[in-house]
Amino acid sequence: MRLILLLAVMMGLRAEVRQGDVIRVAGPGESARMNGRTVRLYGQADGSRLGLMPVPAAEKPGDYALEVLDASGKVVRSGDVEVKDARFRRQNVLIAKQTAALAASEEETRLVRAFLQAETEGRYWADPLGLPLAGCMISPYGVQRFHNGIPTGNVHGGWDQRGGKGTAVRAAAAGVVRIAKMFELRGGTVGIDHGQGLETMYLHMSGFAVQEGAEVKEGEVVGYVGSTGRSTGPHLHWSILANGVAVNPAQWVKVKACAAQAAAGKKK
Ligand SMILES: [Zn+2]
Known part of the structure; x- marks a missing residue:
């Protein structure tokens, strides 16, 4: 069985991810921002919104703020993400x-x-x-x-x-x-x-x-x-x-x- 371990970040909660992971960011909101990278949230068939925030392999392990922005660029929600070292060989x-x-x-x-x-x-x-x-x-x-x-x-x-x-x-x-x-x-x-x-x-x-x-x-x-x-x-x-x-x-x-x-x- 193919096990999909994608993370839906419940905003306001602390989440742990590893280098190379994708964080699935749920709306409402127009975009999401983390460590200077901004991604769009797109409309889904069920009316919700979803964006894919990548954590690059070379991202420095540590704590980051993940923010969701509205159309005017105002932060409407935020949460904490801890990026763990994936220990790549x-x-x-x-x-x-x-x-x-x-x-x-x-x-x-x-x-x-x-x-x-x-x-x-x-x-x-x-x-x-x-x-x-x-x-x-x-x-x-x-x-x-x-x-x-x-x-x-x-x-x-x-x-x-x-x-x-x-x-x-x-x-x-x-x-x-x-x-x-x-x-x-x-x-x-x-x-x-x-x-x-x-x-x-x-x-x-x-x-x-x-x-x-x-x-x-x-x-x-x-x-x-x-x-x-x-x-x-x-x-x-x-x-x-x-x-x-x-x-x-x-x-x-x-x-x-x-x-x-x-x-x-x-x-x-
Ligand atoms: Zn290759």
Whole structure:
């Protein structure tokens, strides 16, 4: 069973979250603010309002105020959130110099940035999300990445799952395909806008099953596992983005760690 542990913050109460979590903020109100980040609350089918406040992997652990604002920007409710240290691990990746040197082109950076800023009124997604493929997890979210022993300064913004070249990659939820392009850094990339601040991205794919602008259902094939862009072998890197911030898929879907990964985890 896929256990969804999303947090609905009861405003006025104290809530505990971990780095990488999404806080579901309920209205009434137009937007929510925490640590300088503001997200919109969107109208739901039942008349309520909901916003997705991401807690980035690199958020400093500690106490933060979560505020709900009205249309004029006045704080109408507030609560306390304690961000706990998720204790993400470190991971070294052995990578050929040529591959490590791959960078995003200006176009890639611009298109991904525009995608991450989408504010789509309609809601396509529903709980629970689905796994894009069945393969076990090679690398979890949040690990601090080293390339050949040198810190990259990046944290892993998604999951890497095992999959043979050509394995079908499925949409984690219904939505609209905004990106279906072969990029330099990310390789074959599909970006889906699920509406109301929720997006997913699928990278390093060998090819596409959808075009930009297509509406997809949950589970629909969007592309195929590959090793394009900055990748060391066939796998799927995918990520869940809440208002443009990569968040921990573990809060949304369940997956088994690959055997080597599980063994490494036990040693700790
Ligand atoms: Zn990855």
